Amino acid sequence: MNPLPKHAILRSYVRESPEIQESRKLEDYRMIRSRIIGTGSYLPEKVLTNHDLEKLTDTNDEWIRQRTGIEQRHVVAEGEGTSDLGARAALRAIESAGIKPSDIDLVVCSTMTPDYVFPSASCLIQHKIGAHHAAAVDVQAACTGFIYGLSVTDAFIRAGIYKTILLVGADIMSNRLIWENRDTAVLFGDGAGAVVVRGEKSPHGVLSTFLAADGGHLDMFYVPSGGSKNILRPETIAKMDLSIIMKGRELFKKAVSSFSEAAQKALEATGMSIEDVDLIVPHQANTRIIYSFSDKLGVPREKVFVNIQKVGNTVAATIPIALDDAVRAGSLKQGNIALLLAFGAGLTWGSAMVRW
Numbered sequence: 001m002n003p004l005p006k007h008a009i010l011r012s013y014v015r016e017s018p019e020i021q022e023s024r025k026l027e028d029y030r031m032i033r034s035r036i037i038g039t040g041s042y043l044p045e046k047v048l049t050n051h052d053l054e055k056l057t058d059t060n061d062e063w064i065r066q067r068t069g070i071e072q073r074h075v076v077a078e079g080e081g082t083s084d085l086g087a088r089a090a091l092r093a094i095e096s097a098g099i100k101p102s103d104i105d106l107v108v109c110s111t112m113t114p115d116y117v118f119p120s121a122s123c124l125i126q127h128k129i130g131a132h133h134a135a136a137v138d139v140q141a142a143c144t145g146f147i148y149g150l151s152v153t154d155a156f157i158r159a160g161i162y163k164t165i166l167l168v169g170a171d172i173m174s175n176r177l178i179w180e181n182r183d184t185a186v187l188f189g190d191g192a193g194a195v196v197v198r199g200e201k202s203p204h205g206v207l208s209t210f211l212a213a214d215g216g217h218l219d220m221f222y223v224p225s226g227g228s229k230n231i232l233r234p235e236t237i238a239k240m241d242l243s244i245i246m247k248g249r250e251l252f253k254k255a256v257s258s259f260s261e262a263a264q265k266a267l268e269a270t271g272m273s274i275e276d277v278d279l280i281v282p283h284q285a286n287t288r289i290i291y292s293f294s295d296k297l298g299v300p301r302e303k304v305f306v307n308i309q310k311v312g313n314t315v316a317a318t319i320p321i322a323l324d325d326a327v328r329a330g331s332l333k334q335g336n337i338a339l340l341l342a343f344g345a346g347l348t349w350g351s352a353m354v355r356w
């Protein structure tokens with residue numbers, strides 16, 4: 001999938017004259033782009049440190065830090081749902097964008113853990129924030145959910161269907177984890193991030209998106225029960241069929257190669273080189289995955305945004321939480337080029353290049 005006109009791809013092969021470069025700048029201003037005009041995030045109050053986890057499962061702080069980079073994660077209180085986190089992050093994004101909830105045309109929520117089997121989390125968020133004029137839809141692409149959601153958002157905006165879209169990434173994993181299963185228990189956290197995206201004639205905004213999927217690896221990362229194939233019944237709960245099945249080492253390798261492919265696609269689509277990128281904002285699954293990829297590319301570590309130490313893997317929320325942190329920390333400023341990368345269950349993977 002390549003949303004850019006052919007000239008953008010040719011840019012990497014053709015040396016352009018100053019006149020052509022100038023006309024391209026003008027063309028950039030005439031093009032409707034999906035510009036991120038506000039960010040927000042929300043983490044539940046309760047913090048679970050690695051030392052807390054030592055009391056729940058056979059693990060230790062040193063192993064978790066060394067193998068994953070995680071030091072703590074946030075977990076929801078009883079009764080808190082994905083839409084509650086999503087709505088709080090959304091209101092912060094709306095405030096930072098300086099718009100009103102009633103300005104929103106569409107709410108997109110990327111999640112693999114909606115509050116209910118149905119309706120969608122996006123509908124609940126729409127109601128909770130008072131975005132009464134907005135349509136609402138969920139996108140399910142596991143940890144790649146935010147990139148898929150951004151691509152859907154970008155397509156709606158560039159097609160001229162909607163002008164202002166709220167995109168939320170939110171997931172709650174803590175109440176699905178089986179604490180005895182230490183391979184997954186230590187990885188995940190709960191949280192939500194949100195962005196407000198507006199169509200503007202501007203050189204700023206989403207420059208490219210790349211989406212990929214390979215459904216042939218179900219057993220690498222999935223939950224066997226709870227869906228329509230193995231509906232929840234007391235006897236399946238007793239067999240602990242709710243465990244998350246994850247082949248950690250295989251996923252690790254797949255993640256590194258997926259990041260490389262997704263980054264390459266973004267560079268090809270925009271005609272940029274990796275040196276043009278100011279900040280890489282990757283899905284936060286494991287610092288070793290992130291740095292294996294970025295070190296191989298020769299990217300200095302200060303150009304790679306990492307906040308997994310304080311939040312863990314929050315699934316579809318990792319990238320919007322990281323974007324909000326990066327903006328508020330001054331690591332992502334207007335005009336910067338950001339490369340967003342994700343991979344996850346499905347398998348799914350993808351990238352987006354954004355001029356902030």
Ligand code: UT7
Nearest residue numbers: 058059060063067143182183186248249251252285286344
């Ligand atoms: O968003 C997608 C979600 N999933 C992922 O991204 C997962 C990707 N994979 C990973 O991040 C890593 O593979 C893990 C963090 C899951 C595991 O790290 P690893 O370096 O691949 O460890 P391993 O599975 O090869 O296990 C190494 C050792 C084993 O012990 P022995 O056989 O060497 O004695 C494990 O039993 O570490 C042991 N181990 C643990 N020890 C303490 C595994 N989990 C734990 C634990 N605490 N939580």
